[in-house]
Amino acid sequence: MxxxxxxxxxRFTQWWLWLLLFGVLTVVLWPLLGQEALDPSELRGIGIGLVTVLLAMVLLYSMxxxxxxxxxxxxxxxxxxxxxxxxxxxxxxxxxxxxxxxxxxxxxxxxxxxxxxxxxxxxxxxxxxxxxxxxxxxxxxxxxxxxxxxxxxxxxxxxxxxxxx
The missing domain is CATH 2.30.29 (PH-domain like)
Incomplete structure (x- = not known):
């Protein structure tokens, strides 16, 4: 023998997958741009969305x-x-x-x-x-x-x- x-x-290195995740991240963060003031419920929703997308990115990167x-x-x-x-x-x-x-x-x-x-x-x-x-x-x-x-x-x-x- x-x-x-x-x-x-x-690893998951497909460009389209990461583009999709960064697109979702942009959509989540979009309300922060151009808004003068956000109420706490909007900030909470943005925070939850941000944490969710970032956790998905970290998981995908670590796989x-x-x-x-x-x-x-x-x-x-x-x-x-x-x-x-x-x-x-x-x-x-x-x-x-x-x-x-x-x-x-x-x-x-x-x-x-x-x-x-x-x-x-x-x-x-x-x-x-x-x-x-x-x-x-x-x-x-x-x-x-x-x-x-x-x-x-x-x-x-x-x-x-x-x-x-």
């Missing part, structure tokens, strides 16, 4: 999907939702394949999603590794499909050597 290591860290595969195991985590690595030894994985999908149509969006058949952990794009274990099926989005395909070949070689195919 070549002990090839696949490492990937993905990242990290995947590590190699040395006979697969690990992933999606911070800040789970900090500990979820680890699967290759011997516990039944199959691993590269799939193309439509995150919006098939799962209703990005992030941590389910289509009631399996879980999806995806930040962007339409490619992912479909992983099947004895107890669980899940998909990890990837922006590196060529490197993922190499890991799948290494995984299949491991399975055929150690488990008779």
């Amino acid at each position: 070549a002990n090839y290591i696949f490492k990937e860290t993905q 990242k999907l990290e995947t590590r595969i190699g040395n006979g195991r697969l690990q992933y985590r999606f911070t800040p939702f789970f900090w500990r690595w979820r680890t699967y030894d290759w011997g516990d994985i039944q199959s691993m394949e590269l799939k193309t999908f439509d995150s919006l149509k098939d799962y209703g969006g990005w992030g941590i999603r389910t289509n009631f058949e399996h879980w999806l952990y995806n930040v962007r794009g339409n490619r992912g590794l479909l992983i099947r274990t004895k107890d669980k099926t899940f998909k990890l989005g990837t922006q590196k499909p060529q490197e993922a395909a190499r890991i799948i070949q290494e995984f299949e070689a491991f399975k055929s050597q150690n488990h008779g195919g």
Whole structure:
């Protein structure tokens, strides 16, 4: 086995998403511009809107999907939702394949999603590794499909050597 290591860290860096959030922030702050005086209820509403948008921005900025595969195991985590690595030894994985999908149509969006058949952990794009274990099926989005395909070949070689195919 070549002990090839696949490492990937993905974040929500789509320009249109951040443009949308800054647009909402502008709408929330707009009443502060050009108004001589705002009554306390208006200021309270602006404050709640501002805190909500800023919390959404901080959450989105802090979210990242990290995947590590190699040395006979697969690990992933999606911070800040789970900090500990979820680890699967290759011997516990039944199959691993590269799939193309439509995150919006098939799962209703990005992030941590389910289509009631399996879980999806995806930040962007339409490619992912479909992983099947004895107890669980899940998909990890990837922006590196060529490197993922190499890991799948290494995984299949491991399975055929150690488990008779």
